[in-house]
Amino acid sequence: MNRDSSRKEIIRKLKSLPFMGEANLSSKINELLFKNEKDLRVYFTSGTTKRPKAIYSSSGDIERTEDYIKWFCEVEGIAGGETVAVMMDHSLWAVGPLTCLAHIKAGNLVIPIDLRNKNAIKEILDSVNPTVISTLPSKLEEFHKIIPKKKLKAIETTGEPMSQKQRERLKKIFNNVNIFDAYGMTEGVIGVECKYHNGYHYDENKAYLEIKSFRSNKILEENIYGEIILTNLLSMAQPIIRYQTGDVGKIKRERCLCGLNTPRIFLKGRMAKTHYILDGVRIKKESVKDILKNVLKTLPKYKIKIQSNKGLMTIEINLSEISETKRRLLIKKISEINFDILNLTKTGQLKVSIMVKA
Amino acid sequence: MISCKLQMSKNPKKVNHEGIRNLLKLAKKSEYYRDFIFEFSKKSRKPIITSGNNHLFDIKNLAVDTKKLIYYFFDGGGVNYLNIFPFTKKEWEKRNEYIADCYKLVGISNKDSAWISLPYGPWIDGHMSQDAVRLIGCNFLPATLSNNQIMMQRIWQEAQQMDVNLIISSPSILRFIEKSINGLELSSKINKAILSKDLVSKRYKKYFKNKYNIDVFNVYQVDNIFIGIECKYHNGFHYDPDRVLIEIVNERSHLEMVKYGNMLITSLISEAIPVIRYKINNKAKINFNLCRCGSNWPRLNIKETNIDKKYEISGGVNFSSSQISNALSVLKPKFKECLLEIIENKEGKCLMNFYIKFKNSDIEKIKNEKKFIEKIKNSLENMSLNFKDAIFEGYAEIVIYFRVSNSKKSKKINLIKIKDKRILNQK
Numbered sequence: 001m002n003r004d005s006s007r008k009e010i011i012r013k014l015k016s017l018p019f020m021g022e023a024n025l026s027s028k029i030n031e032l033l034f035k036n037e038k039d040l041r042v043y044f045t046s047g048t049t050k051r052p053k054a055i056y057s058s059s060g061d062i063e064r065t066e067d068y069i070k071w072f073c074e075v076e077g078i079a080g081g082e083t084v085a086v087m088m089d090h091s092l093w094a095v096g097p098l099t100c101l102a103h104i105k106a107g108n109l110v111i112p113i114d115l116r117n118k119n120a121i122k123e124i125l126d127s128v129n130p131t132v133i134s135t136l137p138s139k140l141e142e143f144h145k146i147i148p149k150k151k152l153k154a155i156e157t158t159g160e161p162m163s164q165k166q167r168e169r170l171k172k173i174f175n176n177v178n179i180f181d182a183y184g185m186t187e188g189v190i191g192v193e194c195k196y197h198n199g200y201h202y203d204e205n206k207a208y209l210e211i212k213s214f215r216s217n218k219i220l221e222e223n224i225y226g227e228i229i230l231t232n233l234l235s236m237a238q239p240i241i242r243y244q245t246g247d248v249g250k251i252k253r254e255r256c257l258c259g260l261n262t263p264r265i266f267l268k269g270r271m272a273k274t275h276y277i278l279d280g281v282r283i284k285k286e287s288v289k290d291i292l293k294n295v296l297k298t299l300p301k302y303k304i305k306i307q308s309n310k311g312l313m314t315i316e317i318n319l320s321e322i323s324e325t326k327r328r329l330l331i332k333k334i335s336e337i338n339f340d341i342l343n344l345t346k347t348g349q350l351k352v353s354i355m356v357k358a
Numbered sequence: 359m360i361s362c363k364l365q366m367s368k369n370p371k372k373v374n375h376e377g378i379r380n381l382l383k384l385a386k387k388s389e390y391y392r393d394f395i396f397e398f399s400k401k402s403r404k405p406i407i408t409s410g411n412n413h414l415f416d417i418k419n420l421a422v423d424t425k426k427l428i429y430y431f432f433d434g435g436g437v438n439y440l441n442i443f444p445f446t447k448k449e450w451e452k453r454n455e456y457i458a459d460c461y462k463l464v465g466i467s468n469k470d471s472a473w474i475s476l477p478y479g480p481w482i483d484g485h486m487s488q489d490a491v492r493l494i495g496c497n498f499l500p501a502t503l504s505n506n507q508i509m510m511q512r513i514w515q516e517a518q519q520m521d522v523n524l525i526i527s528s529p530s531i532l533r534f535i536e537k538s539i540n541g542l543e544l545s546s547k548i549n550k551a552i553l554s555k556d557l558v559s560k561r562y563k564k565y566f567k568n569k570y571n572i573d574v575f576n577v578y579q580v581d582n583i584f585i586g587i588e589c590k591y592h593n594g595f596h597y598d599p600d601r602v603l604i605e606i607v608n609e610r611s612h613l614e615m616v617k618y619g620n621m622l623i624t625s626l627i628s629e630a631i632p633v634i635r636y637k638i639n640n641k642a643k644i645n646f647n648l649c650r651c652g653s654n655w656p657r658l659n660i661k662e663t664n665i666d667k668k669y670e671i672s673g674g675v676n677f678s679s680s681q682i683s684n685a686l687s688v689l690k691p692k693f694k695e696c697l698l699e700i701i702e703n704k705e706g707k708c709l710m711n712f713y714i715k716f717k718n719s720d721i722e723k724i725k726n727e728k729k730f731i732e733k734i735k736n737s738l739e740n741m742s743l744n745f746k747d748a749i750f751e752g753y754a755e756i757v758i759y760f761r762v763s764n765s766k767k768s769k770k771i772n773l774i775k776i777k778d779k780r781i782l783n784q785k
Contacts (some may be wrong), residue, residue, distance in 0.1 A: 011553060038468045039495045041488075042520060059492055081425055090478035091502040092513075098611070100429075110428045112477030117750035120743055124480055127417070127440055128430055162490070227709055348752070 014208070014231060019241045025053040025187070027061065042096035042239055044339070045186030055094065055186050056238040063099065064234040065189055068206045069102030069182075072192040075201060075260070076180045078154050080107035085125060087113045087135035087143070088159070089279070094186045095159060099134050108132070116349070122146040129324060137162040137170070137181075138142050138278050146172045158182040160279030161267065167197075187240045188232030192263055196257045199264030207235055209265055210242070211251055215357075224266055225250045275306050277350060278313045281340040288317070291333045295326055313350045318357050319320045327354045360434060361576035377626035385632040390419035415441040415581070419631050422446055431482040440743055443482055443582050449629035450489075450648045453584060456601050457490035460587040461552065463596060463653055464575045466497030473517045474525040475531050476554070478502050480743070482582055483554060487526045496524075517603050523548055525572075528555035528780055529562060530670045532574075547571040552587070554579055556668060556676055557660065563592065578658065580638050583625050591650050594657030601627050606637065606643060606659060615644040618661050657664060669774055671700060671708040675743060675748040679776045683707055685741045686776070689734065690727070691720035696776040708754040712738070715761045725761065731758050745758060 025045075040121065041062070045053045057065075073079040084103045088096035090112045100110045111128055115121050122141060133140070134156040140147075155170070155177055162170075162181055170179060176343050181199040182192040190209070191202030202209065210219050211226040220226045228247045232240035246267045255261045273285035285304065292301050305316040322330070334352045335345040344350035363544040413419075416439075420427075428450060431443040436597060441783030445453070466472075478484035484502060491498045499520055501513045514535075520780055525532060526550055532584040534542060551566065554577035566572040578585045578595040585604075597604065603624035606613045618641045623634040641661035649657060654784050668677040679698075686696060697713040714734070724730050735756050739749045748754050 023675075038497060038498045039492070041492070042499050042516065044495075044516075054519075083424070083430075091474075091500045097500070098476075104428045107425075109424060109430065110429045112479055112485065115747055115750075117747055119740070120746050120750070123743065125442055127442060247407055339512065346509055 003178065006187075011208075014242070015210075019212070019229065019243055020241055022053065022244075022246075026057065029291070034149070037237065041255070043186055044092050053094050053186075057094070057235060058237040060089050060230075061235045061237050062098070064206075065098055067166075068189055068203065068234060069098060070105040072156075072180075072182055073103060073106035075194050075258075075322065076154060076156065076178075077195070078108070078156075079351040081348065082131045082153065083128055083151075085111045085113055085130035086136055087121070087133065087139055088182065090114045095184070097111075098189070099156075099158075099284075103134070114156060116347075118143065118146055132156065134158075136160050136280055137166055138276070138280075140170055140174075141166075144170070147174075149177075150177055152177050155179045156182060158184065160276050161269065183265065185230075187243065187245075188230050188235065189244055190230065193260040194256060194260060198256060199252060199266045201256065201260050201262045201264055202261055207231070208233055209251060209263075211249065212244070214271070220250075222253055224252050227271055275304060277306060277315070277341070278308075278338045278344060279340075280343055283315065283334075283337060283341060287337055288334060291330065291337065295330050296322070312348075313344070315350065315352045316355055317353075318355045322354060322356055327356075330354050337347040351354045367504070374626055377600065378603070378624070378662075381624065381626060381628065381632050381634060381753070383587075384421040384629060386421075387419035387633055388419045388632060390414055392631065413439060414633070414636070415443055415631060417437065417442055417444070419715075420629050421632050422570070429485075430480075431485075432480040432581070433482065443702065444630035446629045449627060452490040452601075452627040454486055454493060456598060456671060457486060458493040459582060459598065460577070460584075461490055461494060463587060463589060463651070463655075464550070464552065465590070466491070466494055466496065466524065466550070466552075470494075470524045470550070471497040471499075471520055471522045472526055473501060473513075473520075473522045475501060475525060475527045475535065483528075484762075486584075487552075487554075491526070497521075497655070503534055510535065514539045514543070518543070518547060521547075524550045524552070526552045526554075529553050530556070530672060530675070532566070534672055541570065545723050549573065550570050552577060554558040580623070580640075581636070582634055583623055583628075583636060585623065586655070588697045589649060589651035589653060593649065594645055594659040594738075596649065596653050596655040596657055598655050601625070601781055604642075604644060615646070618643045621658075621749060669698075669700065671710065671748060672702065674679065676746045679743055681741050682738065682774075682776045685737045686714070686734070688737045691716055691723055698776060699775040700774075704719050707752065709757060710754055710756050711759060713759045713761055721760070734758050 013228040018203065023190050039059050042054050042056050045055055070079065077149055081311070085094055086099050088099065091094040096112065096114065102114050111124065113121060113124060113128065113149065123280060125146060125148055129151045131151050131153045132155070133147060133152065136159040137157050137158055140148070140155065140157065152174060155174060158181065158245050167179055171177070178195060180193050184190045190207045191200030193200055205355045208231040211224065214227050225248055228245045228249045230240060230243045230245050248271055249265050251263050251265055253263045256264060274282045276282050276283065288304060292302060293331055300319055303318040305318065307314055307316065331352045331354055335343050345352065359564055426446045427444050428447045429445040433441050433443065433449065435460065473482055474487050474491065476483035476487055478500065484500060488500050497520060503510065525535065527535065532553060543620060547569065550573050552575045557578070558574060558576040563574040566574050573590065576588045578587070585602055588594035588595055603626060604616065605622040606615050606619040607622055608619050621638040621640065621642050622635040623633065623638055624635055643659050645657040645659055648654060668676040668678055686693060694715040694717060696715070699711040701709045701711070703709070722755065735758060738756055739746055749756065
């Protein structure tokens with residue numbers, strides 16, 4: 001059997017496997033795996049429940065992922081000799097540590113920063129003058145005034161979707177520095193933009209993607225939008241096979257202007273209406289709706305407004321009428337809607353308020 | 359020019375000559391050591407101690423090209439400067455191998471499952487311990503502490519599911535964990551704790567042993583220079599003489615290693631900024647007798663002294679009275695005395711009451727100065743990077759009280775006295 005037919009056979013077998021939902025990630029099987037295996041570390045990913053999902057990785061998984069992200073640095077043209085400030089969380093969540101390790105592999109110097117205090121961040125950034133900033137779009141917006149721009153060559157973003165309008169605004173702020181967005185999640189790293197910003201290049205031998213119909217389990221052809229299904233080929237400790245990402249996208253296989261002939265994934269938001277808050281933390285409209293229904297017993301007319309005011313994010317829900325007890329209960333339930341929202345509210349970065357408007 | 363000879367002839371153990379030579383070669387490239395000529399001679403008996411360690415950890419003192427660096431970490435520093443800790447790949451690997459060897463010395467193996475609750479981000483501790491346990495092959499949960507109890511409880515739930523039996527932390531973080539979770543659960547799951555950043559008292563160790571049956575192993579590190587670890591007999595810090603060279607000195611000369619004196623630390627695995635004869639004010643002596651644990655590494659016995667005594671607040675952050683004195687030296691009128699009271703609430707958050715005494719005649723000046731309290735608060739908050747972060751994250755809060763110098767003394771005990779360093783210097 002030659003290599004091509006062997007690959008086809010593997011893909012055929014893969015496609016016979018069932019899809020994997022979010023619930024599978026917190027199954028008992030994973031805990032058993034952890035108790036019986038060695039050399040594992042755990043990172044968390046936000047879930048729709050109060051408990052975060054735990055993702056286990058072995059050193060081998062981490063090393064393979066580092067190599068893959070190193071390729072991202074090459075696509076971005078920043079592999080070697082750069083001073084990279086990685087302004088992300090560096091414990092609990094995988095993206096910060098992985099970004100650091102990959103940049104080191106690519107020959108760059110890394111400064112991990114997870115502070116929230118602007119003065120402290122400024123002090124560090126001023127002392128090292130980074131040439132690359134790796135962070136989330138919301139953090140770029142928040143900290144743009146304190147990021148030294150003199151030596152800045154490129155910006156890497158990930159963790160949150162970035163609208164074209166936001167990209168233009170950020171480009172203007174950062175004197176037209178190239179902004180490269182990467183697409184991925186704790187369950188698996190997927191792809192990166194090249195300088196033409198026309199979809200995310202990805203390596204099918206590292207992240208195998210399929211596009212599933214919204215209405216059925218049918219796998220769609222190239223160029224048609226559907227739900228992105230991820231098989232992470234780098235993760236062995238905790239297999240992520242045909243994972244339903246909840247993201248909407250399409251695949252294109254034609255050669256890119258940059259010369260790469262890898263497939264590209266084009267994103268078009270989330271399956272469920274989702275509001276992004278801060279640091280990649282999101283809240284599903286559906287989850288808020290469920291809480292409203294649950295507390296108020298009926299579903300009144302409501303509006304969700306996310307806004308930032310002097311560094312404090314607020315989720316404002318406008319309702320026409322509500323008792324004080326129920327208002328308090330709603331605030332409590334929404335503040336605890338998932339692990340990340342709870343964290344943001346407890347650390348004073350997010351405030352939930354219920355506004356009553358006649 | 360000062361000639362500086364690394365003196366180790368009184369160390370009866372073998373000396374890593376090659377390591378020293380390589381380090382001295384590197385040091386020549388660092389601006390910090392430009393004014394020193396280093397010679398190595400095992401016959402030399404004349405000790406010359408390098409002056410102070412001020413601002414050694416600065417980018418300008420790099421001994422290697424920045425292209426060779428993989429990390430910049432930060433720590434402490436002062437009001438107007440930061441300590442920067444650069445690492446080359448080789449140095450990072452060697453350092454973490456050493457830490458892994460130290461962990462193995464206290465019986466850590468791949469059967470252990472660790473929760474690393476040290477700070478991450480720009481601080482070295484979390485990253486370094488994580489790499490060390492990876493080398494051993496332990497399962498681990500990299501989760502720094504959170505400043506609210508609900509989050510800590512959630513992390514604890516995950517730790518339990520992972521069968522965590524080892525906590526790698528700092529003394530104040532371990533106490534924070536104890537307060538945030540149910541102590542009984544702690545007792546049923548955790549049997550070992552490796553604590554770094556600060557020295558731990560015998561009382562502290564006894565408390566965790568008696569109450570929770572947790573064996574506390576203290577790590578000795580100063581200004582991010584990793585020195586050694588205690589074994590289960592808690593009789594000094596074992597260190598590898600091939601990686602760390604320790605000399606015991608007084609103001610004028612080398613002392614016999616077995617007598618108490620100040621330490622000069624030479625890290626033979628340092629590279630980006632060579633650490634040579636770094637003076638540490640803690641009094642210590644070295645014990646070369648074979649330990650009951652079987653390790654042939656010598657032991658460093660630290661004498662508890664008041665020199666540069668560290669005080670700690672929640673969030674694993676500590677400070678010395680000299681740091682406060684430095685921060686308060688921005689004030690125009692010199693203060694007579696500053697008393698600091700640290701009160702910890704049930705949630706482990708600290709209220710820091712500063713009672714600053716001024717001369718009667720200065721009170722009017724202070725009243726007239728705009729935003730005087732804000733200025734003091736700002737200066738205190740900026741005392742160091744760690745402190746600034748602890749205040750921002752809400753682990754501690756600063757309250758300032760003014761007093762005239764002839765006001766009655768506070769009856770409260772456990773107050774930390776800080777003198778104006780400008781007055782002390784005049785004297």
